[in-house]
Amino acid sequence: MSTLANAPYHHGNLRQALLEAALIILDREGEAGLGLRDLARAVGVSAAAPYRHFDSRAALLEALAVTGFQRFAATMEAVAATNPVDPMSAMGKTYVFFALENANLFRLMFSPQLKKEGRPGLKMAADAAFETLRHIVGGDIRAGRIKALAAWAKVHGLAILLLDGQIAVRAGEDTEALIAEIIGSL
Amino acid sequence: MSTLANAPYHHGNLRQALLEAALIILDREGEAGLGLRDLARAVGVSAAAPYRHFDSRAALLEALAVTGFQRFAATMEAVAATNPVDPMSAMGKTYVFFALENANLFRLMFSPQLKKEGRPGLKMAADAAFETLRHIVGGDIRAGRIKALAAWAKVHGLAILLLDGQIAVRAGEDTEALIAEIIGSL
DNA sequence: ACCCCAGTGTTAACGGTGCTCACATATATT
DNA sequence: AATATATGTGAGCACCGTTAACACTGGGGT
Structure with a gap:
């Protein structure tokens, strides 16, 4: 049951979510302020997860x-x-x-x-x-x-x-x- | 006498030496390639020394x-x-x-x-x-x-x-x- | 219906970074 | 000479990007 409750193990489509969140952070903080750990946390995922989608x-x-x-x-x-x-x-x-x-x-x-x-x-x-x-x-x-x-x-x-x-x-x-x-x- | 022998404890005028070395490194490697540790080593000084001259x-x-x-x-x-x-x-x-x-x-x-x-x-x-x-x-x-x-x-x-x-x-x-x-x- | 496997996520850790602190040493001041 | 100030050292902190080993999960082949 990943339907309700909290945080399914798999995100759904993380790649897109990362890009969208990253665009927002980038807009606000600039490139230097865009850290992978912050980004991952913003999307509600572990720090290593983005590496499944970006080298x-x-x-x-x-x-x-x-x-x-x-x-x-x-x-x-x-x-x-x-x-x-x-x-x-x-x-x-x-x-x-x-x-x-x-x-x-x-x-x-x-x-x-x-x-x-x-x-x-x-x-x-x-x-x-x-x-x-x-x-x-x-x-x-x-x-x-x-x-x-x-x-x-x-x-x-x-x-x-x-x-x-x-x-x-x-x-x-x-x-x-x-x-x-x-x-x-x- | 810090004249001869090797490496006097005080560099002389480190600030200038740092700037000159930094300009060379910057020219060759770009801003991203300019790390404080490398720079300090290039001038023959410890990694913390530059902080006496630059915040x-x-x-x-x-x-x-x-x-x-x-x-x-x-x-x-x-x-x-x-x-x-x-x-x-x-x-x-x-x-x-x-x-x-x-x-x-x-x-x-x-x-x-x-x-x-x-x-x-x-x-x-x-x-x-x-x-x-x-x-x-x-x-x-x-x-x-x-x-x-x-x-x-x-x-x-x-x-x-x-x-x-x-x-x-x-x-x-x-x-x-x-x-x-x-x-x-x- | 099952299995299993490829895809996706997690945790832990590594090396490297900028930076700080306590201490050592040299120079300047009196 | 004695002391104060500037300058350099070494160890270590927190954080970062990145990797490796493991866990979960859904979908396809038999």
Whole structure:
């Protein structure tokens, strides 16, 4: 009888539960605050249990980053589906907002700790996300690869500088408007 | 006489030696590979000795990042002193090259682990570096704050994307030329 | 209906880490 | 010279990721 009472021996689908709990902890505490023991306890399982589903902590982080890239691509596609008047700047704003709203996840996605070499799953997820991105803005990119890379760099850099608080948003200044202005300035 | 013979009890100036050794290890192994025990052994001192000079590992990392910002500012000033024909793009290239040539140090300088809140020394060093940067390109920046931020974002983003290998440099392509092109494309 | 076995969870422990404390030693001060 | 302060040592703490040996459990083959 594992139906009622407390804590069946087998969790059901632990892997998913771990990922969900990990995303919450990551969001709140950042990558450094995501320990396997805490995570396991949060899901109500022993410290060694996660190793049945992830080879290592790094593998768990990689899985999180992969879902991050998937969410990222989905967000971008959702915006593109609204057929905005200015697709490029709409995508840019979405890019930056995604970073700000999912700060720790975004950081993890581009964390140097998860070096793409030897982590092919992550590289594939990232490439897939950027491939859809490239496809979405494809029409506006015939200007050439250089322009596309420059736009990407600007948007990505803006996201990171905002994330790190390097770009000071002045008192009473609207962050959203500032972002729009910077993106608009080609 | 601690002159000759081996290993005087007091190191002389350990703090400096630690920083120098740490910079080397950081460059080779990255932040994750910089352990206090290894570092202490590399300098020929016990594992607890570094704590006489740094409150914690994070404080040591902060000190490294601070010197990183100082070197960064110095590099920028050195280039500016050559009175390049196109100061903005010269600074941009230097920015990106600094990141590529000091990859792990650059990553540390902008590491989310060293959140500037509660780490005022680092924030001051970063602000100082960017202040000199702003001063150097001041003449070209009257175009307005937005344009300046956009340029910064582009250069910073380019540095990071290259660092993470996200921007694929095609076979036989000259990285330096690619950087120059992207920076040039305003 | 049974068995058993692959999958999943547990407990205990290992090595390594950052860090602290009590103590030893060298340098500076008076 | 005597003492105070700074600096280094060694042992050990708590915690972490990780592994190994064992326990439970549900499902598939006979």
